[in-house]
Amino acid sequence: MRVKLEQEQEWLADSFRDVTLRAGDTIAVLTIPRSDFKQGVSHSGALTATVDDVDGYDTAHAKAAVHVIAQETPVVSFSLSRDSYTFAEDVGRARAQFVARMAPGMPRGVTVGVLVATRGEESSIDGLTATSGEDYESVSGGLLMMGEKYALEDGRWVGRTDLILPLFDDDVREGTETFELLLQPTSGEIDIAHPDH
Structure with a gap:
């Protein structure tokens, strides 16, 4: 399935990712490697992942958000x-x-x-x-x-x-x-x- 990434800042060059949900599974994991993020990000904000429409499935609530911290120092x-x-x-x-x-x-x-x-x-x-x-x-x-x-x-x-x-x-x-x-x-x-x- 296709996942759209909505960014408050331009951290990622690609705004879409593919995620595989195997038959019988109810959870899929989207992993974004650190190397995919642009260097020198100077602003924090929210990154929201939303599942595109999938035939035969209700994806109205298929959304998750994380907070991205832009800093060099420890969290x-x-x-x-x-x-x-x-x-x-x-x-x-x-x-x-x-x-x-x-x-x-x-x-x-x-x-x-x-x-x-x-x-x-x-x-x-x-x-x-x-x-x-x-x-x-x-x-x-x-x-x-x-x-x-x-x-x-x-x-x-x-x-x-x-x-x-x-x-x-x-x-x-x-x-x-x-x-x-x-x-x-x-x-x-x-x-x-x-x-x-």
Whole structure:
């Protein structure tokens, strides 16, 4: 079937694409490679795909729209809400807040993920004095910012979520001990602000 592409900006040279819907299928996927988009696009906007009339089928609602962001920078910036956190070790379960900020012009917040890990004295890095397994429980894995967690703040979509950091209390009187949280993006669309805290 033939799909017409309506563009708010001239991103694509060709305004029509062919899509195959196999017998028995109810979903067809239209993929537009990045290489098909013109270089140096400077304006964002909507790209709407509409299915042309097909004999024997009702295509009145066969339409989908996506928002195209024209920018070189990542779509979302991910960071901790503060440069550092201080907790008493008897708090048990400490919380660190992560913030995702969508790029200007994004029509909504989207689910994004980063990899999170902790690093302490065992890494032999100067200044890290807390010991994994004795002072805190190590954390390693993915952290998702779900699309429904976003809200508009000053015209940009901003999402916030917490990560639980288990701390261990003991009877030894100690000074302040330090460990780090490391963030790693899962794709090139994610920018990490201050990845080591």
